[in-house]
Amino acid sequence: MRYCKQERSRREAIVSQICPARPICAEIFAADAHTGRYYAWPMADVTTQLKDVLSAALVAAYGDAYANADPMLGPANNPKFGDYQANLAMKLGKQLGKPPREVAQAVVDRVEMGELIEEVEIAGPGFINLHLSARALASAAHAMLGDDRLGVPALDEPQTVVVDYSSPNVAKEMHVGHLRSTVIGDAIARVLTFQGHNVIRQNHVGDWGTQFGMLIEHLLETGQAEQESLGDLTKLYKESKKRFDAEPDFAERAKQRVVALQGGDEATLAAWKKLVSQSETYFASIYQRMGVLLEPGDIRGESFYNDKLPGVVDRLKQDGKLETSQGAGVVFVEGFSDKDGDPLPMIVQKSDGGYLYATTDLAAIRYRVDELKASRIVYVTDARQSQHFAMAFRAAEDAGWFGHASLEHVPFGTVMGEDGKPFKTRDGDVVRLVDLIDEAESRAITVCKEKNPELTGEEADHVGRVVGLGSLKYADLSSDRVKDYKFSWDRMLALDGNTAPYLINAYVRVHGIFRKGEIDFAGFTSDHVQVQEPAEKALVLKLMQFGSTVDSVADSLEPHRMCNYLYELASAFHKFFESCPVLKSDVPLEIREGRLALCKLVALTLERGLGLLGIGVVERM
C-alpha cells in the first residue's frame, strides 16, 4: 500500500502522537463537523483510517516498535464477521510469545471507536472483526463521488516503468498469438499509468533477422520493391517462403541478401525500410481499432539495437563473463543445464559472428536502464520464453547492469480452442487478429439486437464494436494469465457470469435509471448518501475496495484481479437494484438521492475499472 505525501505525514503524525491512544477518529470527523458533511479528511479513505486506528491501538498496547507493523486489514470474507477483519494478532502472538487472543484483546481494548467503528469483536483464534458505522460508509461513498480518481491517491514517488508488450513481426500479419501480449500489456500499462507512474511503452517488433533476406530478394527480383505499396504482406511472405524452400538458387541469393542488409547495402536497405514502414502503418491501424495505447513512437524494434550488439559482447568480454564454446560466444549462467546435464550457455554471438535474441534483449536491458532510466521493466510475453528471460535477467544482474531496477517477466499461457488444443482455424491455419475482431463485433451485434430489437443502425454498430472488442479483451484478461484458457465465443459474449456484456450492462442499467428519471448523470451529485439496507451496505463496501484492487493489480501484474473485482461490484449492484428501488414514487426524496449517488458511483467505478483494462462502455445497449 502506498500513500501520497500528505497522507503519509498525516499517518506518521497520528502514530507518533498517540501513545496512549487518543480519539483520532473523533478528531478527524470533528474537523468536518461544521460543514455538516460526513466525509472525513481529504484523500483519507476509510480503509486508511481503520489502519491508523489499529496502528495506534497496537502502539498503545506494545509500544513504538510496532508503529509500522502491518495490521493485516482486509474486507471480511463473510458479512457475519463484520465489514473488515484484521489478522495481525495471530502473527504477533507468535512474535510476542503470547496467545493470539490475548494480543487481540489488548489491541481491541485500545481501539478508539470514534464515529468510524460501530462494533469490534474477537473471533476464532484471534481475528479482529470490525463493524463500520453507517455514517462511516456514507462518508466513504461521498468522498469517492467527489473525487475524479474515486479515492485512489496518485503516487507520491512515481517510478519510471518500461512495459514491453505486443511485439508483432514486420511483414507478417498479427494473429491470435499476439492477442494476449497486446491486451494484457496494455492493461498493465494503463493501471500503472493511473497509479501515477511514468510508463514507457516499448513495442519490441521483430523487424530484423534472416527471414528478411528472402523477402527482400523476392521483392527486388519481382520488381515489387519499386511499387508505391507492397500490397498483401502475408502473400508476399508465403510466396518468398515457398521459393526459399523450393529453389536452392533463390535460397542462396536470399542468404547473400541478408549479408547485404547487414552490410548496409543501399538498395537492400531501401526495400527493408519500405517493408518496415508499411508494417508500422498496419500495426497502427490494428492498435487503433483495438483501442490499444501503442503508437509508432513506442516502437523500438530489434533493428534499433543493431549497432549496440557488438558493445554488449565487448562489455561481457571486459567483465570476464564471455566464454567461447563450440565456436560461439556464450555466457554461462548459474543454475541452467542442458539435456546432458551440462551447463547451459546463453549464446550471445553465433559461430558465424551473428547475434541472437539474447544479445538483443541484453542490449534492450542496457538501453532501458541507462537511457530510459527505468527502475522497473516488465516483459509481457508467452510463458515459453520464461527460461530465456530468466537467463538474460540473471546474466545482466551478474554483470551488474541494473543497479536498483527490477526486471519482471510477465508470462501468460496459450489461447486454446474448444478442443483444448492451441486455437486454430478449421483448416489448421493461424487465426488472424482482424478476423477475431470482426467476428467478435458481428456476434456482439447479433446478441445485442436479439435482446433489444430497437437497437439499429449506427448505434447498433457502435454497441457491437464496444461490446465485441470488450468481450474479446475481457475473456483474455479475466482468468489467471499464467494458465492457458479456452476460447469460446458463447462464453465471452454471455450475458451472465464474469463477462464484459454483464459488466457493461450494469453500466447501462445505471444510465437507464438516470434517463428514466430525467436526471443529468454528469451533473448529478448529492450530500445525502445513506447506507441503511444490507444491499446498500454490501455495495458500498465493494465500492470501497476499488483502490486496493488497483494496487493489487499493479503489484502482481495480474489484470484478472480487476475483472474479479468488477464482476463482484456488478453483482452487488444488481442485488441492490433488485431490493432497493430508486425512482419508485414511495421512495423518500433523500433516500432516492442517496441511491442515485450509489448508482452513479457504480457507473463511474465500472467505467474506470473497465477503462484500466482497455475496455469501453456504452450508455444503451
Add this chain to the structure above:
RNA sequence: GCCCCCGUAGCUCAACUGGAUAGAGCAGCGCACUUCUAAUGCGCAGGUUGCAGGUUCGAGUCCUGCCGGGGGUACCA
C-alpha cells in the same frame, strides 16, 4: 534425463499473495416479471482442491516425493 508452469463441482473459471464453513457462471431442478431494461435476482443440488507425507494456531496456497498435462532444454524468437 534435468528445469519451469499447470492440475479446484459434470463444463468454464475464482479464492484478496498463509486466514474462519473453498466461491461464481453455465448445464439440471424450483421460484419471482401490469418492471427503475427479467440482459436480473432468490433457492436446491453438485467437492477427500491429482495422490501421499511434512511445516504451524491455521494449507487449495509454502516444503518434499510421486501421478497426469503442457512448455523449455546450443547457435529461431
